[in-house]
Amino acid sequence: MAEAASKDGGEALLEVRNLKMHFPVTSGIIFQRKIADIKAVDGVSFTIKKGETLGLVGESGCGKTTTGRCILQLYKPTSGDIIFDGQELTSLSGSAMRAMRRQMQVIFQDPYGSLNPRMTCGDIVGEPLTVHKLTANKGEHRDRVTELLQVVGLNPYMADRYPHEFSGGQRQRIGIARALAVNPSFIVCDEPVSALDVSIQAQVINLLEELQDQFGLTYLFIAHDLSVVRHISDRVAVMYLGHIVEVADRIELYDNPLHPYTKALLSAVPIPDPVVEAKRERIILTGDVPSPMNPPEGCVFHTRCPIMIEDCKLWMPELREVSTDHWVACIRVDGYGEPGF
Amino acid sequence: MARLLEVKDLTTHFFTQDGVVKAVDGISYHVDEGEVLGIVGESGCGKSVSALSIMRLVASPPGRTIRGEVIFDGEDILKLDDSEMRRIRGNRIAMVFQEPMTSLNPVLTIGRQLTETLELHQGMNKTQARDRAAELLRLVGISDSERRLKDYPHQFSGGMRQRVMIAMALSCNPRLIIADEPTTALDVTIQAQILELMQELAREFGTAMVIITHNLGVVARYASRVVVMYAGKIIETGSAQDIYHNSKHPYTLGLLGSVPRLDAVEREKLEAIEGLPPDLIDLPPGCSFAPRCRFAYERCSQETPVLERVGDGHESACWRSSELTELARAAG
Ligand SMILES: Nc1ncnc2c1ncn2[C@@H]1O[C@H](COP(=O)(O)OP(=O)(O)OP(=O)(O)O)[C@@H](O)[C@H]1O
Ligand SMILES: Nc1ncnc2c1ncn2[C@@H]1O[C@H](COP(=O)(O)OP(=O)(O)OP(=O)(O)O)[C@@H](O)[C@H]1O
Ligand SMILES: [Mg+2]
Numbered sequence: 001m002a003e004a005a006s007k008d009g010g011e012a013l014l015e016v017r018n019l020k021m022h023f024p025v026t027s028g029i030i031f032q033r034k035i036a037d038i039k040a041v042d043g044v045s046f047t048i049k050k051g052e053t054l055g056l057v058g059e060s061g062c063g064k065t066t067t068g069r070c071i072l073q074l075y076k077p078t079s080g081d082i083i084f085d086g087q088e089l090t091s092l093s094g095s096a097m098r099a100m101r102r103q104m105q106v107i108f109q110d111p112y113g114s115l116n117p118r119m120t121c122g123d124i125v126g127e128p129l130t131v132h133k134l135t136a137n138k139g140e141h142r143d144r145v146t147e148l149l150q151v152v153g154l155n156p157y158m159a160d161r162y163p164h165e166f167s168g169g170q171r172q173r174i175g176i177a178r179a180l181a182v183n184p185s186f187i188v189c190d191e192p193v194s195a196l197d198v199s200i201q202a203q204v205i206n207l208l209e210e211l212q213d214q215f216g217l218t219y220l221f222i223a224h225d226l227s228v229v230r231h232i233s234d235r236v237a238v239m240y241l242g243h244i245v246e247v248a249d250r251i252e253l254y255d256n257p258l259h260p261y262t263k264a265l266l267s268a269v270p271i272p273d274p275v276v277e278a279k280r281e282r283i284i285l286t287g288d289v290p291s292p293m294n295p296p297e298g299c300v301f302h303t304r305c306p307i308m309i310e311d312c313k314l315w316m317p318e319l320r321e322v323s324t325d326h327w328v329a330c331i332r333v334d335g336y337g338e339p340g341f
Numbered sequence: 342m343a344r345l346l347e348v349k350d351l352t353t354h355f356f357t358q359d360g361v362v363k364a365v366d367g368i369s370y371h372v373d374e375g376e377v378l379g380i381v382g383e384s385g386c387g388k389s390v391s392a393l394s395i396m397r398l399v400a401s402p403p404g405r406t407i408r409g410e411v412i413f414d415g416e417d418i419l420k421l422d423d424s425e426m427r428r429i430r431g432n433r434i435a436m437v438f439q440e441p442m443t444s445l446n447p448v449l450t451i452g453r454q455l456t457e458t459l460e461l462h463q464g465m466n467k468t469q470a471r472d473r474a475a476e477l478l479r480l481v482g483i484s485d486s487e488r489r490l491k492d493y494p495h496q497f498s499g500g501m502r503q504r505v506m507i508a509m510a511l512s513c514n515p516r517l518i519i520a521d522e523p524t525t526a527l528d529v530t531i532q533a534q535i536l537e538l539m540q541e542l543a544r545e546f547g548t549a550m551v552i553i554t555h556n557l558g559v560v561a562r563y564a565s566r567v568v569v570m571y572a573g574k575i576i577e578t579g580s581a582q583d584i585y586h587n588s589k590h591p592y593t594l595g596l597l598g599s600v601p602r603l604d605a606v607e608r609e610k611l612e613a614i615e616g617l618p619p620d621l622i623d624l625p626p627g628c629s630f631a632p633r634c635r636f637a638y639e640r641c642s643q644e645t646p647v648l649e650r651v652g653d654g655h656e657s658a659c660w661r662s663s664e665l666t667e668l669a670r671a672a673g
């Protein structure tokens with residue numbers, strides 16, 4: 001499983017193995033008693049190669065953000081391995097981790113809430129430079145901030161303004177400039193355009209693509225909008241209720257989706273073209289997404305699955321490689337399901 | 342088909358400390374019986390305010406509809422008195438809002454909220470209303486509906502609450518449903534469920550629908566005609582086919598170029614529209630889109646273009662609409 005989807009080609013920058021993040025649910029006022037677990041991430045494995053973008057899609061609450069936060073060591077995972085640039089992160093000491101953290105940055109969904117309203121744009125972008133002591137003096141610091149603002153398409157004279165004086169798209173650019181300040185090699189982009197208007201989304205997506213080319217960045221791109229994810233990613237991982245159910249190349253995933261959830265998700269996304277839409281067939285799922293506190297027994301998708309059989313209630317299938325670099329977790333992929341490995 | 346709704350020169354402004362917000366600035370469109378009309382545009386362009394103006398639900402002050410007519414079924418509903426308007430609202434025109442939690446009353450059971458309108462508008466007695474309410478819940482795909490009538494809104498998921506809103510909208514067999522971003526807050530697979538359901542029900546009952554959204558895909562799938570808004574005005578209107586395949590407005594073209602398509606084979610660079618939408622208090626002179634427009638020339642920042650016919654049932658407000666196809670081709 002560890003080598004899940006790492007192609008023979010490029011070198012892996014990040015490897016996630018059987019990652020689990022269970023949040024305890026407690027009750028009681030004086031004595032906190034654990035009464036259940038929220039299985040936010042429940043055994044996720046994938047690899048991202050240097051310079052690659054892996055897209056992570058799935059519906060609200062399926063565990064995308066939690067996965068990203070575990071990788072960044074903002075949560076201590078319940079179990080599993082996270083290997084970044086050859087080093088196992090979960091066992092690193094505090095100082096080694098701080099050095100490592102410079103390599104890994106994050107861009108958040110909410111361009112309104114993620115910036116400190118009392119700091120100027122220049123201070124926000126320059127803060128990581130100070131924290132990591134990356135510039136020798138004031139002049140150098142100022143030059144670097146100017147350079148960073150220019151890289152993301154903001155005018156350096158805006159450095160003295162506060163976040164509320166910027167539009168959503170501009171604020172997202174400030175967040176990106178800040179992430180770039182420490183010359184990271186890897187960025188978790190957690191829904192970086194979801195809160196933005198359509199025309200502004202394109203500006204930010206184009207910027208992220210340009211920066212990747214320019215600085216050889218590696219991205220984990222998290223979003224619920226499949227069209228956006230497919231546009232920006234080299235490979236796409238589809239998540240459902242704490243599990244990755246399919247991973248494939250962006251073209252393969254669209255041309256040949258194999259998991260019934262991926263098929264439903266693809267067909268649920270309307271394409272902005274009335275001619276195409278009139279001809280498309282849709283798979284409409286029934287029912288709601290179950291709660292991760294009380295996930296279904298067996299395959300987590302079986303309660304909504306249009307091709308469910310009795311065996312699906314027995315166990316959660318593992319991801320297996322059904323064709324080169326195309327991984328699926330479904331026993332029914334080749335007709336009537338064997339447990340298959 | 343017969344005209345059901347005709348909006349003429351509708352103008353709603355907000356009179357604020359900072360100045361006059363021209364949220365809806367002289368828009369005109371129509372909806373025929375049984376038709377689905379899509380209204381698209383970016384955040385803040387006036388989509389919701391235009392819908393609220395039709396329902397006469399704009400907060401006043403600071404908002405006021407200062408001009409225009411809304412002819413529904415032959416009468417101008419802007420001229421009706423409040424009690425007559427209440428008879429229309431929720432009865433002959435129903436509205437579905439974006440956030441179902443804020444439009445459902447949290448302290449009343451789902452059943453009570455449904456039966457209340459049925460008793461009020463349809464003159465049903467308690468038993469009739471309850472039976473009809475259960476039937477409506479079944480219709481929108483909520484199983485075990487008799488029992489669920491006793492539940493409160495917080496006991497339902499977001500998707501189920503939105504289905505309840507649709508059940509409420511349908512409860513009085515309205516002629517027109519105005520759905521303002523009915524699924525934006527929901528997950529994609531649930532979105533598809535709800536929109537498909539609305540379309541099915543509208544077809545079955547011959548209800549006309551106005552779907553307001555910023556999602557160009559949703560409009561392409563469900564609407565037969567489309568209205569595109571920018572900065573309080575309609576800048577293009579036509580059949581879905583015209584808008585998506587033969588647009589005559591640079592803003593519409595820009596919107597279409599800036600969304601990635603799920604079915605794209607090649608990864609083409611998105612054509613972002615540069616700049617930001619204007620401040621509705623301080624609109625630029627001439628065409629509001631001119632400062633962001635690739636094809637703007639001198640006249641655009643001096644004179645405001647009005648909607649003009651560019652084809653059968655197709656109108657665009659652009660000085661260069663007749664040469665636009667060539668201009669866009671030349672620009673690549
Ligand atoms: N700190 C926490 N404590 C307890 N439960 C949590 C915590 N963080 C997340 N969860 C739960 O874990 C599940 C996964 O949440 P997560 O935020 O990872 O989802 P997501 O896929 O990012 O969703 P969205 O698309 O809505 O952002 C959810 O059920 C959430 O309620
Ligand atoms: N109570 C108010 N006071 C002042 N301005 C208002 C008020 N309500 C709305 N506006 C302004 O009117 C304009 C139109 O708002 P509206 O809600 O119609 O936008 P919208 O197109 O529905 O946007 P969205 O896609 O974000 O829902 C906005 O610029 C908004 O700021
Ligand atoms: Mg998230």
Ligand SMILES: [Mg+2]
Pocket residue numbers: 388389390521522
């Ligand atoms: Mg709105």
